[in-house]
């Protein structure tokens with residue numbers, strides 16, 4: 170019998186559940202640009218309530234949510250403080266500079282976590298030569314650092330620094346619920362120091378499309394105009410929001426399984442000769458490791474695993490990322506550990 174494919178390339182590859190498909194089929198919809206889609210409104214209200222913010226905006230993707238946030242907080246020529254490995258800096262096609270005319274101020278973090286002192290020092294004093302600092306961005310969990318989370322006291326400290334300087338904070342919380350579970354906190358606690366938050370429905374929560382941007386009413390009003398400007402005003406989009414409602418109601422708590430599976434996967438391969446994996450970085454549902462062996466390279470390991478029906482993602486010349494999600498169970502984790510062990514031992 171053909172073995173089933175295990176897809177660990179990303180949690181974006183999750184298939185929508187039957188309940189989502191059913192909810193989409195039955196969704197009551199209207200024209201959301203006219204403010205007449207009840208299903209979108211319900212999703213936005215649910216999300217705002219859950220994250221402890223006044224209002225929310227349904228957007229097509231995490232990238233759009235982040236970019237609308239940057240555009241709404243900042244003016245052209247502003248500088249945005251962010252961690253050097255973050256998604257906004259590395260994986261959004263330079264949108265901040267192309268679309269909003271912003272300059273990034275990348276800082277080196279520790280496991281992707283910004284040091285509050287570094288943030289404070291990076292805020293520009295008024296000077297005719299300098300760009301104006303316009304925003305501080307945080308990413309929780311931090312994707313490229315391996316799914317690491319911000320200790321609450323660090324977020325709080327950066328929050329104090331930002332308020333003192335009169336600067337807003339945007340939180341890229343694409344996987345905020347994985348982070349909240351790891352920290353044993355509510356997502357709203359992780360978001361309390363942020364003026365805006367983006368989280369994704371289409372990653373571990375398994376909805377087919379969509380993210381939410383949250384903030385106060387005035388911010389979301391302006392963000393809605395900017396979303397429209399970018400062509401992101403959608404019409405009978407309650408069809409998609411319906412799946413998002415199921416995602417928020419039914420898919421959040423089970424993310425603890427994904428975090429636990431990532432831990433098991435990491436522990437299962439960390440000791441293999443030729444594999445370098447920092448277990449301290451494995452805090453949520455992401456496992457990143459490098460391959461340094463005369464017998465096997467990272468690209469060859471990716472190919473070998475693919476030939477056995479296990480898909481993993483090569484993220485640099487010698488490192489690989491695996492992301493656990495609802496379509497990967499403990500048995501799949503065991504099969505993956507076995508396959509990596511065998512291939513590295515050849």
Ligand code: TLP
Nearest residue numbers: 179181230231232233256260312341343
């Ligand atoms: N991340 C994707 C890729 O773009 C790398 C993935 O497979 O992990 N913020 C963070 C922290 C993200 O990880 C992502 C997506 C986004 C924003 C953007 O979301 P989308 O893909 O919906 O634009």
